[in-house]
Amino acid sequence: MITARGLSRLYVDNDGSAVRVLDGLDLFVGPGEFVAIVGPSGSGKSTLLHVLGGLDVHYRGEVIVDGVTLGGLSDAALARFRNQHVGFVFQSFHLIPNLSAAENVMLPAFFGGGTPGGKERRRAEEVLERVGLGRKRDRAPTQLSGGERQRVAIGRALFCRPKVLFCDEPTGNLDAATGQEIIDIFRGLNQDGLTVLTVTHEERMSAAAARVLRLCEGRLVEEGASR
Amino acid sequence: MSPGALSRLVRLSLSRDRRGALFSAFGVSVGVGALVFFVALGLGISKVVREKVFPVDAALVDVVPPQISLGSILGGGQLDQATVDRLLHLDGVTEVYRKMNVRVPAVSRYDGDFFGSRIRMGLEILAVGVDPGLVKKDVELGDFADPGAGRPIPAVVSSRLLELYNKSFAPARRLPQLSPQMVAGFEFPVVFNSSFVAQSAPGPAVPAKAQIVGVSDRGLLAGITIPLAVAMRINAATGQDAQTFTGVTLRLSDPSKVPKVVAQVKEMGFEIDDTERRMSETAGAAVALTTSALALLSVLICLLAAVNIAHALSAQVRARAKEIGVMRAVGASRADIRRIILGEAGAVGLLGGLAGTVAAVALSLALDHLAGRYLPPFPFKPETFFSFPPWLWLGGVALGVLAALLGAFFPSRRAAAMDPARTLAG
Ligand SMILES: Nc1ncnc2c1ncn2[C@@H]1O[C@H](COP(=O)(O)OP(=O)(O)OP(=O)(O)O)[C@@H](O)[C@H]1O
Ligand SMILES: [Mg+2]
Numbered sequence: 001m002i003t004a005r006g007l008s009r010l011y012v013d014n015d016g017s018a019v020r021v022l023d024g025l026d027l028f029v030g031p032g033e034f035v036a037i038v039g040p041s042g043s044g045k046s047t048l049l050h051v052l053g054g055l056d057v058h059y060r061g062e063v064i065v066d067g068v069t070l071g072g073l074s075d076a077a078l079a080r081f082r083n084q085h086v087g088f089v090f091q092s093f094h095l096i097p098n099l100s101a102a103e104n105v106m107l108p109a110f111f112g113g114g115t116p117g118g119k120e121r122r123r124a125e126e127v128l129e130r131v132g133l134g135r136k137r138d139r140a141p142t143q144l145s146g147g148e149r150q151r152v153a154i155g156r157a158l159f160c161r162p163k164v165l166f167c168d169e170p171t172g173n174l175d176a177a178t179g180q181e182i183i184d185i186f187r188g189l190n191q192d193g194l195t196v197l198t199v200t201h202e203e204r205m206s207a208a209a210a211r212v213l214r215l216c217e218g219r220l221v222e223e224g225a226s227r
Numbered sequence: 228m229s230p231g232a233l234s235r236l237v238r239l240s241l242s243r244d245r246r247g248a249l250f251s252a253f254g255v256s257v258g259v260g261a262l263v264f265f266v267a268l269g270l271g272i273s274k275v276v277r278e279k280v281f282p283v284d285a286a287l288v289d290v291v292p293p294q295i296s297l298g299s300i301l302g303g304g305q306l307d308q309a310t311v312d313r314l315l316h317l318d319g320v321t322e323v324y325r326k327m328n329v330r331v332p333a334v335s336r337y338d339g340d341f342f343g344s345r346i347r348m349g350l351e352i353l354a355v356g357v358d359p360g361l362v363k364k365d366v367e368l369g370d371f372a373d374p375g376a377g378r379p380i381p382a383v384v385s386s387r388l389l390e391l392y393n394k395s396f397a398p399a400r401r402l403p404q405l406s407p408q409m410v411a412g413f414e415f416p417v418v419f420n421s422s423f424v425a426q427s428a429p430g431p432a433v434p435a436k437a438q439i440v441g442v443s444d445r446g447l448l449a450g451i452t453i454p455l456a457v458a459m460r461i462n463a464a465t466g467q468d469a470q471t472f473t474g475v476t477l478r479l480s481d482p483s484k485v486p487k488v489v490a491q492v493k494e495m496g497f498e499i500d501d502t503e504r505r506m507s508e509t510a511g512a513a514v515a516l517t518t519s520a521l522a523l524l525s526v527l528i529c530l531l532a533a534v535n536i537a538h539a540l541s542a543q544v545r546a547r548a549k550e551i552g553v554m555r556a557v558g559a560s561r562a563d564i565r566r567i568i569l570g571e572a573g574a575v576g577l578l579g580g581l582a583g584t585v586a587a588v589a590l591s592l593a594l595d596h597l598a599g600r601y602l603p604p605f606p607f608k609p610e611t612f613f614s615f616p617p618w619l620w621l622g623g624v625a626l627g628v629l630a631a632l633l634g635a636f637f638p639s640r641r642a643a644a645m646d647p648a649r650t651l652a653g
Contacts, residue, residue, distance in 0.1 A: 050648035055556060076560040083558025090651055094553045098243040111558035115231030156557065168652075 001164060001195045002029035002052060007061035008218075009047050021047050022059065023218025029197060031163070034190040036206040037199045038223070039215035045199040046168050048215065052197070053086050053166045054078045066163045083111050087157025091169040093149040095141040095156075101148075102128060102137040105155040112160065127155040131185055147178035154185060165189065167198035171205060183208050228563045237570040247543070248575050251536050255579025255627045256586060258529030262522055263587035263615075263623040269518025270614035271591075273511050279390070279607045281507035282444040285482035289500040290314065290475045290492050304496045306472040314475055317491050319484030324361035324476040327458045329354040330467035331430070332422035335437075337415050342403045351424065352417060353450030354382075356458020361476060365443035367411045373456035379414055379438035380457050385446035387606075394606040407442035414438045417451075420465045430465035474500065529630040532579070536572055536634030544568065544642040551642055552650035561643040568642050572635030573628055580627020584620055591615070 009022040021044035029035050039045050050056035052063060054070050057078070063070040066085040073081065082088075095104045105124040109116040128137050131151040141149055150170060157165055167186070171179035179202060187208050190196050198205060206212045212223035228236075241248045277283070293304050306325075315323045333354055338347040359371040362383045371381050386407070393404050419433040437451060446452045462469040479488055489499050544551070551564055559567075591613040598612065 046652045047648070050652075053556075055651070056646075056648040076562065079555070079558050079560035079563065082556060088556045088651075094549055094556075094651060096550050096553065099239065103239075107554070108557040110232040110236055111228055111554070111560075111563060113229060115229045116235065160558075 001031040001033070001066060002027060002197065003062070003064040004028075004052060005062045007048070007051060007059055007063065009044065009051060009056070009059045020218060022051070025061070025215075025219050027052075027213070027220055029195060031195055032190070032193050033211065034186070034196045034209045035198070035211045035213060036209035037197065037213050037215055037220070038201070038206055043215045044218065045215050049088075049166045049168050049197070049199055053088055054081050055088075079111065083108055084160055085162055086164045086166060087160070087162040089150070089153050089157050089165065089167040089170045091172040093141075093146075093153045093173070095149055095152055097141055100138045100140060101133060101144065101152045101155075104141065104152050105137075105159055107156055108159045123159065124155070127158050128152070130158065131155045145178070146174050147181055150174060150178075150182055151185070154182070158189070162194075164195045164197065167196065167200075169199055169201060171200065171202050180204060228559070228566060233566055233570050236567055237574050240567070240571055241574060244543070247539060248571075248578075251532075251539050251572075251575045251631070252579035252582065254532035254535045255529070255576055255630055256583035258525055258527075258532045258630060259580045259583030259623045259627045260586040260590075261528055261583075262525030262626060263584050263619060264590060265518060265521035265525055266619055266622075267587060267591055267613040267615050269514055269521070270616065270619070271609070271612045273514045273518075274614050275607060275609045275612075276510045276514060277507060279609065280387075281503055281510060282386075283504050283507045284444075285485070286479045288477045288479060288485060288488055288492070289503075290477060290497050291473070291500045292471075293496060293498050306475055306497070307470055310495070310497075311472065311475055313495070314477060314492070317477075317488055319479050319481065319488050320477045321480050322360060322478040324358040324478070325455055325472045326358075326361075326474040326476065327356045327455060327462065327469075327471075328473040329356065329419060329453075329458045330462050331420040331428045331465045332425045333417050333419045334421050334423055335415055335417050342405065342409065344402055346402070349423060351422060353447060354417075354419075354453055354458065354461075355447050355450065355473065356453050356455040357445075357476075358455050362441065362443045362445050362452060365407075365445075366441040367408070368438070368440035371440060371454055373454050373460065376460070379436040380417070380453050381440040382437040382451035382453050383441045383443045383446045384410070384439055384451060385448045386442045386444050387448055388446070389442050390606050394604045394608065398604065410439045411441060412438065419461050428465050428467065430467075433461055433464055526626075529626060530633075533630040533634035536575065536631050537636075537638060540568065540572060540635055540638035541641065544638050544645075547642075548645060548650040551645055552647040555647035556651060564645075565639045565643040568639035569632060569635050572631040572639070576628040576631025577624065578627075579631065580624035583627060584623035587623070588615060 004025060004027040007022050007025040008020065011019045011021055013019060037045050037048065047056065051059045052065060068081050068085060070078065070081065096107065102121065102124040105127055106116055106120050109120040125134065125137055128134050131154050133148060133151045133155065136144060136148065144152065171182050174182060183205055186196050186198065198209065200206055213220040214223050292306050311323055311325055314320060333352045334349060335352050336349045339345065363371060365383060369381055374380065389405065389407065389410065397404055414436055417435050417437045419435060420427045420430055421432045459469045477488060479485060492499060554564065595611045595613065602608065
């Protein structure tokens with residue numbers, strides 16, 4: 001489902017010095033896998049996720065996700081890829097404040113080529129139901145708790161029925177109990193066949209994953225199967 | 228992104244910051260409003276100049292004999308019937324109207340009822356005879372032909388003369404206001420070959436009666452316009468030249484033929500009387516110049532509005548960096564982001580352009596109303612000082628949109644160039 005070979009990512013600092021964040025990284029994730037990526041702060045976890053999800057194009061190497069080879073795609077084709085094949089969940093939710101929960105979930109529909117209408121609205125309600133927020137669909141983000149906001153964000157990532165979910169510390173801003181609820185949602189989604197790749201500092205999250213990879217000096221090291 | 232999706236997104240984003248959007252739209256509307264207002268004023272005034280003050284029919288050319296010419300000494304350069312026939316055969320000329328001045332002075336002594344008032348006055352009068360076709364459309368009484376000696380001579384007066392009478396002369400002397408319909412039928416005595424000031428010709432004085440039969444743009448300003456046959460008859464009776472014409476007006480099939488016909492006429496040794504046309508053009512140019520200056524000022528205001536929009540949008544783009552990043556993450560391309568920002572600005576510009584145009588129209592209606600009520604009547608005072616052709620409406624709205632899009636150009640590029648990976652991290 002995810003294949004990355006020889007991935008390298010350089011950042012050029014303001015002083016002109018280059019920082020090599022990813023350095024010849026290889027990654028293979030099969031369909032339906034639940035993989036956690038751990039590593040110290042600044043090791044390049046977010047960078048890896050952005051490259052794999054088609055948000056960052058300044059890398060060297062080969063990336064194939066859900067059968068799509070990302071290298072050389074135009075900006076519009078990459079946008080379509082992000083819209084159709086993958087979903088992102090971020091640590092700080094990133095909901096659009098003046099849109100309701102359901103409208104936030106529908107956001108991908110605006111970029112799918114059609115005009116969002118009743119069908120998209122029903123799909124949003126269905127997805128919100130799936131993440132356990134069916135009754136709060138008309139609330140504004142400010143009227144929702146942190147856990148609820150993250151559920152909306154997950155709903156948004158699921159809206160276009162992606163094959164892969166990229167999550168960047170999805171429980172990082174949540175308390176333990178709420179974080180556990182979110183972990184349970186990911187586990188449920190994974191059991192339904194979704195491939196989940198999540199960056200995490202959370203012990204319980206990596207425990208839920210079938211595989212844990214450590215990002216260290218620009219490469220991934222297998223941590224062995226979870227207990 | 229489909230147009231429907233774009234318009235929904237634009238509406239959603241604008242509804243978030245209504246005050247900001249309205250403020251930006253207000254800036255645009257001030258510029259557009261000023262421009263539409265001044266251009267409409269310029270158009271309105273030049274319309275008055277063109278249609279009332281110096282009504283010039285672009286398809287008419289006035290031919291006059293050369294003022295000083297070798298030709299006239301040698302017996303040529305005269306506007307006789309043979310010349311008229313040659314003029315009629317020029318390419319592009321469809322009709323010729325001959326004109327002959329009554330070549331003796333004339334006076335009118337009036338003592339009697341004048342539309343309910345009583346006046347007593349004596350006036351020197353000029354009279355010119357013309358082919359009926361020239362003024363036919365304005366004749367309301369009879370057929371503008373020679374009625375024969377002893378019967379009232381049909382006379383057409385200038386519409387400008389009537390305007391001057393109504394707005395200056397009548398109010399000063401407490402005389403009634405007159406419409407063309409009212410003056411038609413008015414009779415007054417005229418004595419040809421008689422003058423208060425000049426020496427009359429050796430022939431006998433010819434007393435006659437004249438009857439106003441119409442009011443025309445083509446009427447002689449300071450006198451009466453009568454049938455050509457009458458002028459010829461009077462000239463003959465007073466021993467004057469009754470053969471050559473004072474001038475000939477050519478009607479062309481098309482105003483674009485004017486330069487060619489003018490060239491041919493000059494080749495034949497005649498001149499063109501274009502004083503009216505030149506006055507009209509001079510007045511028109513003065514109005515156009517003033518209008519352009521004011522319009523330029525308004526365009527500057529529009530540019531300021533564009534700068535204001537650019538400023539507001541750049542701040543907004545910075546504040547919305549995360550949101551833009553999210554849109555990129557869920558499938559927006561760089562082009563989509565640009566379209567969204569441009570779409571928002573376009574909507575603001577549309578609103579501002581419409582509001583400005585409507586405000587300009589409203590202001591002009593109010594001013595017209597005030598002018599009608601509180602300005603004293605003056606010659607050529609128009610019903611409206613403004614003219615709003617459809618293109619001005621469209622142009623106003625388009626200018627608003629254009630100014631807004633101009634302002635949004637760089638912010639939209641900056642928004643599209645933002646790196647979503649950077650704004651979304653953390
Ligand atoms: N746009 C950028 N320009 C320069 N350096 C960058 C940029 N983005 C990230 N970096 C650097 O790249 C390295 C990896 O960043 P990244 O955000 O991927 O780390 P991370 O593993 O996700 O860290 P954290 O756990 O704190 O989120 C860091 O040293 C960071 O300073
Ligand atoms: Mg990170």
